[in-house]
Amino acid sequence: MSNRILGIDPGLTRCGAGIIELSNARKVSFVDVHTFRSSPEIDLAARVGSIASSIEQLIVSHKPSVIAIERVFSQSNVRSVMGTAQISGAVLFLAHKHSIPVALHTPTEVKAAVTGSGRADKAQVGFMVAKILGLAEVPKPADAADSLAIAICHAWRSFDAKVQSGAVGTTAAQAAWHAAIKSASKNK
Amino acid sequence: MSNRILGIDPGLTRCGAGIIELSNARKVSFVDVHTFRSSPEIDLAARVGSIASSIEQLIVSHKPSVIAIERVFSQSNVRSVMGTAQISGAVLFLAHKHSIPVALHTPTEVKAAVTGSGRADKAQVGFMVAKILGLAEVPKPADAADSLAIAICHAWRSFDAKVQSGAVGTTAAQAAWHAAIKSASKNK
Numbered sequence: 001m002s003n004r005i006l007g008i009d010p011g012l013t014r015c016g017a018g019i020i021e022l023s024n025a026r027k028v029s030f031v032d033v034h035t036f037r038s039s040p041e042i043d044l045a046a047r048v049g050s051i052a053s054s055i056e057q058l059i060v061s062h063k064p065s066v067i068a069i070e071r072v073f074s075q076s077n078v079r080s081v082m083g084t085a086q087i088s089g090a091v092l093f094l095a096h097k098h099s100i101p102v103a104l105h106t107p108t109e110v111k112a113a114v115t116g117s118g119r120a121d122k123a124q125v126g127f128m129v130a131k132i133l134g135l136a137e138v139p140k141p142a143d144a145a146d147s148l149a150i151a152i153c154h155a156w157r158s159f160d161a162k163v164q165s166g167a168v169g170t171t172a173a174q175a176a177w178h179a180a181i182k183s184a185s186k187n188k
Numbered sequence: 189m190s191n192r193i194l195g196i197d198p199g200l201t202r203c204g205a206g207i208i209e210l211s212n213a214r215k216v217s218f219v220d221v222h223t224f225r226s227s228p229e230i231d232l233a234a235r236v237g238s239i240a241s242s243i244e245q246l247i248v249s250h251k252p253s254v255i256a257i258e259r260v261f262s263q264s265n266v267r268s269v270m271g272t273a274q275i276s277g278a279v280l281f282l283a284h285k286h287s288i289p290v291a292l293h294t295p296t297e298v299k300a301a302v303t304g305s306g307r308a309d310k311a312q313v314g315f316m317v318a319k320i321l322g323l324a325e326v327p328k329p330a331d332a333a334d335s336l337a338i339a340i341c342h343a344w345r346s347f348d349a350k351v352q353s354g355a356v357g358t359t360a361a362q363a364a365w366h367a368a369i370k371s372a373s374k375n376k
Contacts (some may be wrong), residue, residue: 005328008197043241043281043290044280044289044290044292045280045281045284045289046281046284047280048277048281049280049283049284049285050284051285052277052281052283052284053281072270081259081270081273081336082269082273085269085270085273085274085277086273086274086276086277086280087277088274088277089240089273089274089275089276089277090238090277090278090280090281091235092232092233092235092236092274092278093236093237093241093278093281093282095233095237096233096234096236096237096238096242097237097240100233101233102232102233106230121281130227
């Protein structure tokens with residue numbers, strides 16, 4: 001079973017798809033990233049179909065153990081939200097078809113996970129993604145960086161959940177940190 | 189090449205899927221109809237996945253020549269619109285995968301096609317679908333009737349477009365009607 005996480009920043013014009021690997025010591029490493037595009041000139045089925053087919057090829061070649069998708073919200077432009085929801089629907093279907101679990105994370109959760117602030121801007125997210133994964137440059141465009149941020153967010157949240165449930169061991173530093181947190185909350 | 193039209197009324201809780209056959213004389217006949225449901229209790233990927241898989245089975249067994257989908261609008265409840273867009277995205281992907289053309293029709297176009305009024309209510313649409321297809325009862329629930337209405341709307345619009353382009357012949361009655369329309373517009 002791979003420990004690869006496929007992060008998807010769904011979109012009809014540009015869709016980010018980033019793959020990272022999570023080690024047992026909460027370390028994440030870069031595997032692959034793509035930005036799939038479709039032209040507004042072609043018909044809607046071809047747009048959704050070509051992006052989803054490209055994502056399916058990534059699934060087949062990388063065999064991720066989980067797919068993390070940015071949760072769609074409707075606060076922004078209605079037209080772009082529809083396209084985003086349609087791509088996310090196609091990816092949800094692909095995950096089900098390939099029996100891969102799906103996790104949804106909100107934009108705020110993703111920003112908070114990689115920058116420490118749920119209100120971070122795109123530049124900050126890109127900068128931190130490059131730092132965390134040890135990349136020489138910030139992945140471009142923002143959709144590519146965002147897809148990696150979604151994957152990192154999922155990796156860390158799921159790792160922390162496993163530690164809390166005792167399912168994985170912790171490093172000495174992590175054990176010390178957990179002990180400090182426990183002691184601090186007792187002394188409150 | 190079949191002349192079967194698969195109409196889809198996309199939805200996450202209930203998704204209507206109706207199949208009709210169009211003859212060369214603008215006649216439509218009933219083939220099959222289903223309402224696929226998913227429980228809000230299960231996770232989103234399983235909901236989208238199970239409905240889309242059921243639709244894929246219909247595509248494989250009936251081999252429709254076109255898939256007509258109700259165009260998603262965002263005026264109603266935001267949560268239900270997201271689910272509707274996600275199902276429509278999965279169906280768009282399936283159409284692309286099986287190389288079947290897609291047509292989108294608005295709710296107003298569908299109502300106008302089967303009842304003569306774009307503001308008809310659900311009961312009127314169901315009543316007319318039963319009349320047009322010669323069914324003893326109105327298909328239930330409304331999602332089932334709506335999916336057949338979408339298919340009928342597409343059948344008639346595409347047939348009329350073919351007649352206008354001279355791609356199909358007309359019956360004597362239709363020829364007389366077209367001549368009357370032409371003469372009326374000349375005399376205006």
